Amino acid sequence: MDATELDAVLDTVRDLIRRRLIPNEPEIDETDEMPVGLKEEAARMGLFGFAIPEEYGGLGLTMTQEAELVMELGYTTPAFRSMFGTNNGIAGHVLMEGGTEEQKKEFLPKLASGEWVASFALTEDGAGSDPAGLATAVRETADGWVIDGSKRFITNAPVADVFMVFARHSEGPVAGEISALMVPAGTPGLTVAPKDSKMGQHGAWTAEVYFDGVTVPKENLIGTVGKGYITAMRCLAHGRLHIAALCMGLAQRALDETISYAGQRVQGGSVIGDHQLIQGLIADSVTDVMAGKALVRSAAVEFDAGRDKRQAPSVAKYFCSEAVGRVTDRAVQVYGGSGYMRGISVERFYRDARLFRIYEGTSQIQQIVIAKQALRTAAGK
């Protein structure tokens, strides 16, 4: 996609967010439901497949372009991005990174068009930040692959058409290895629990998913047997940069609201933005947002060039998710008492932002990835 086309997409998305999302944010938070018809509108704009290559029906954005788009998407409730985030991100990437050409041709267009909503089913009770503790089991039978186990906090599970499931082989020469399998919703033995209650990001649904002797055909194994762990890691690296950009979108929004409020709230005969301590809070947030955006953009360039697909995404995810936490916290502080009340935008952003420091690798996991890479580089390995 060239620069002019990208600008057109960004303009349309910006317009959609201001027209359909921002005015409805309080209602989305209150009811945990997205506005009717929004999914179709997003699908028409190609948002279900912006990261999927054009040959498979997507927009084929580079990481640099995707970062710009996601910073726009982040300007409203994160539930909006979640509608199609998994199709493009971790779930779609499972096919792009690990699928055979046949699988890509058959399934990616369904994801790119929004015909299918996909869920990335990796997280378990005992396997969160570290997929190595994965316990969901898969074994080969004459009828196909049989899966037993359970997954937690699976985004879009209540509405998913297909699950990209990571499971560990329990038998045979590949015992202990992890594979990725595609499981259609409605397969006998697959149950989705009622959606979770969450601190924030209302409108985006997560749920537990149970597999009780779920059988899928042989061809539903993505790519080759035992390639699942590598695939998951690759998907997560791309996803980290994506989340970093998303954080900066929300940070920009919280900052804009903060500045606007500080410029109109009158206390002591003047607007509170005249007070130095309020200016200090604003200056720190402007600095966090500018630094975070610059970091996302430079990490995206490195990613596209293939120079750094590991450390820089972690650095960006770590810094930007912590930064959006600080920015939304300061937004509540500047709003004062009203910022603590339900129904006020910054209160919601504060709750929405908390998840970013935890999912797709906690800050503590990112620190380990960053440090290990740094030490490895220094050791010349």
Added chain:
Amino acid sequence: MTETTPELAYLAGPSTTAEAAAAAVQEWIDANVPPAWRAAAEEAGPSAVRKARTPDEYRAWYPVFGRSGLVASGWELEYGGLSWTRDTVKAAETVLGRYHLPRLNPLGMNNAAAAIFAFGTEEQKRRFLPPIVRAEELWCQLFSEPGAGSDLASLSTRAELDGDEWVVTGSKIWTTWADTASMAILIARTDPDVPKHQGITYFLIDMHQPGVDVRPLPHMGGETEFFQVFLDGARVPDSQRLGDLGQGWKVAQSTLSGERQMVAGASSGGVDRIGGAGTVQLVRLAQRISDERGDAWDDPQVKDKLVRLYAEERVRAWTNRRIRAGLAAGRAPGPESSIGKVHQADLNQRIQEAAAELLGMAGLAWSGDAADPAAYARSMPPEVRGMLRSRANTIEGGTSEINRNVLGERVLGLPKEPDPWQGKPWREIPRG
């Protein structure tokens, strides 16, 4: 008023010795505190009592405590206490403390009573203090307004004299317990043509009347702890004005300093922190999570954080103890309550944040119904509730920014922030 004379009135007066008081309190406890609560306290300590009873059961029993005179035994007999000396009160509290009998009506006991003692007429003291002690009249505080938070003195709720009654119109926000209160302390503007601090008067207003409308204001955690109170022609007799006309700001100061101590945990009401549990529970949580998941306990980052927070909380607790000792020795609450407030608010947020962080993903999503606010609030893990509640700590009772200004000006003697509107009539000052 024989029916309101405290049950232990026969022991009232400064001549009762500490030993006699301690013995009388123990005797009263044996005769009046339900056996199950007593047994829990005597076998497993004060904290076990909370498990032996529900808050509703405690409220139902409370009138027995209220009538005894022991709730505020240092107050004069005619105000609902027993006129005991400081040493006698201390001896009585030591015995009571073993049975965990927290005082209800904290805004009545701390805020309203402080102002009534300092500025009330004899008639007002006799009318209002005994029902505060017995929690028969619960109180709330009508101070903050949508347009007057950090700059409270700019408040615009008006009170206008009509015969021997004041007619009050305006709205108040962030009002805790407005739903259960039958009385409120209120500050309102009685003269818009003088500088803002000078045109305010302090009243004791009846909440149960047609001109008072109380509406819930759910907060970040989904719970309703605060209310907005709309005053539309509400009436308050001039006999319930506390202090002189235009003296309201000065009267309110006695209340506000008390509130900062409450948030800092230095108050005699014993509110150690608002939102969440302390570091001892934090350490236990880390241990429990380790037992379940096998991490946290051995994680050096977690250990480092726990030790830092624990040490800091100890320093805070010792400082609070020093403040309390000062108050007990009769020294007026000073700027140290602002220091404590700034530090405690920030510290508590970090403690609660650490607790929620220990839960990992379980602190962000759980089983429950997100669309029903009450069910949502109930289903929330206590650590998450504590974390969200604690976010208000740097805002409520004076924001940390305002308190830093107070510290800079009054403690360090730094120059005051220039106020171009100083001395100008309230009417001329721009408002939001």
